[in-house]
Amino acid sequence: MRLVAFGELCLHMTLGPQASPASERKFSVRPIHMEVGGSARYVTEELARRGAEPTLVGAVGQDEVGALIRDLLSSGDTCADVRLVPAGNHSARLIIDPVGDGDIEITASPSDGTVDSLLPDATLAVGADYAHLSCFPGTDRLRSALVDLQVPLVADFGFVPWHGRPELLASVVRTRLAGVAVAVFNGAGAPAATVSLAEEAVASGVRAAVVTLGRDGAVVCDPYGTRYQAAPDVRVVNPVGAGDTLAAAFTHALHHGADAEDALRAGQAAAAGLISRDPFRADPDVPEPRVAGERCSA
Structure with missing residues (x-):
């Protein structure tokens, strides 16, 4: 593939856990793990792990x-062919603190x-x-070019401002199928309406549509119907990239003959592995993050 x-x-x-409470000293230094992120990066990493042939074409500040x-x-x-294109004057940076509850603090704009x-x-x-x-906004010309080139699309419609706004999401998606x-959809805020939109997408000719519901699982739609699957029970350390990883593993399994339900299970398992990954666990001097058990946020 x-x-x-x-x-x-x-x-x-990613900020590592503090060795001692910050109140015990004036300054507190924590280890930092850095890695390249972005949807394209997570997708190609997962596909490379599965023996596919991914190419990453990325815009870099x-x-x-x-x-x-x-x-x-x-x-x-890197495990993919890479083509980088300068774009913009600054880059996105995400700070993730695995000590807390998995929340993400965005410290710079894209x-x-x-x-x-x-x-x-x-x-x-x-x-x-x-x-x-x-x-997302700003991708229409590229999307149209890919359609004109007759390349089948794996389309991510999970733009955060569309979450919980089903009428807006529907108006956007219906012109981009x-x-x-x-x-791939994110059902946050309006799960029932988003599932209905996924079913509509399949009725219009899309082979399969997935709606992720965070720790509440996911829904897959194809011409044979709509099915729900619970999320794996894992401890969430870093939820970033879960949906992209799920989409990559799902597409790979579907391409190689799996039915939609088995493909979704493959996607959920891959996402669970990503979000439970602890980049600091290999360091014996860093205590394990104090994160309560949560369900998969894929």
Whole structure:
């Protein structure tokens, strides 16, 4: 299976747990784990783990953080073919504190370029089995180009401002289903309406649609019906990238002959592995994060 994933890249900085309460000293220093994030990155990482042939086409800010992202991706540690395009003047940075409850503090805005800066590279997807694209504002020209090239799309419609606004989401999605093979939705705030929209997408020709419901599980729709599956019971350390990982594993399994329910199980298992990963556990000097048991947020 060959897939080309398009999207913005950002630097994820995970703060490790403190060795002692901050109140016991004036300054508290905690370890920091840095990795390249963004939907395209999570998708290609998961597909590479499954033996697929992913290509990552990423927009990278032109600031020092963007330079660090480029260095990290050129270090030889990446498991996908990579094409980086300068876009915008700064990069997104996410600070995740696994000591707390999994909340994410956004400390910088996304790059001020758009994913449409990747438009000249749309032809890299010619002949691929799929192209993955987060169909957020600023991606319409790239999406249209991929459709014109007749590349089946794995389309992510989980843009946060659309959560809980079913009428807005429906108006956006209904005009963007051409060429979509797999559609992924986030049902936060309006699960029933989002599932109905997923069913509508399948009725219009989409092969399969998934609605993620966080710790409440997920729903998959295909021409054979709509089915719900509970989430795996895991401890959530870092929820970022769960939906992208689920979409990648789901698409890979579906492509290789699994039915939609088995493909969803594969996606949920992959997402559970990601969100329960503890980047600091290998360090014996760092205590294990104090996180209460939660269900999978994929």
